[in-house]
Ligand SMILES: Nc1nc2c(c(=O)[nH]1)N[C@H]1C(S)=C(S)[C@@H](COP(=O)(O)O)O[C@H]1N2
């Protein structure tokens with residue numbers, strides 16, 4: 001009998017982004033004295049995964065649950081949706097390693113239940129939410145968005161979740177709330193490389209008016225299913241007009257702040273990764289061009305669109321020189 005074995009990573013990294021480009025961030029980190037090559041299992045000293053989970057392809061009932069979606073909107077102009085298998089096997093989630101296939105191989109360690117999200121800071125009604133209450137409270141929407149990584153690759157994904165703005169309003173931000181800070185889970189037991197590579201926990205932030213923009217989205221799933229762990233289960237941010245690193249994964253805390261919060265890539269290299277980080281083909285990264293991008297699964301690069309093709313956000317930046325406020 002012929003047994004067909006599916007390769008764990010259907011698309012090799014080099015097919016999608018030229019080697020020198022995706023290697024750049026790793027090499028850069030190495031220069032910074034941060035080890036980019038921690039060994040997943042050696043670092044956390046835990047037993048190997050159960051065989052069923054080792055490849056990251058077998059999920060529990062909760063993890064593979066089909067979501068019931070109330071409304072669906074295409075916000076990617078009819079562009080073809082990227083196959084889910086590509087999106088879940090070519091990831092950036094440095095808590096699980098720097099290789100594009102590392103998150104799919106290692107994120108089975110993430111425990112998504114119980115899971116709470118603390119919302120605090122400059123607001124009248126701070127609170128702690130249980131992820132399952134969130135699922136019950138909000139009718140889920142599906143939005144097809146483009147996602148453009150600062151490294152020059154992109155995907156089109158049907159994200160399932162709810163608008164960020166109305167969610168934040170429930171906590172009654174005060175007039176001092178000028179920014180919103182987001183924090184990822186930090187747990188070296190579950191995240192084998194959490195001890196090195198970047199300063200943890202991963203942090204991101206938005207100006208409050210960016211967070212309230214109707215395009216800003218909190219995702220709990222994709223392709224009609226509960227969010228795969230490697231894509232930031234159980235709750236991640238989705239900000240389609242900004243480079244992918246703004247879309248922080250596995251959120252445990254949201255804080256309203258008066259001052260701009262520190263954000264991970266900006267802290268590590270402020271001359272390369274700005275706080276705003278709006279997708280902008282006219283402002284090159286210091287080490288590579290941002291004029292074009294490679295859509296996963298496509299052969300040729302395509303032009304990168306201003307604000308990733310979401311020009312309705314332009315008024316948020318009126319008066320800002322986008323070459324300096326990048
Ligand atoms: N906590 C955390 N969030 C993260 C990252 C990360 O390393 N850690 N990587 C970011 C980057 S660079 C990108 S491009 C997107 C990738 O999302 P995807 O793997 O679901 O495509 O997640 C972002 N969110």
Ligand SMILES: [Mo]
Nearest residue numbers: 149150244245
């Ligand atoms: Mo990214």
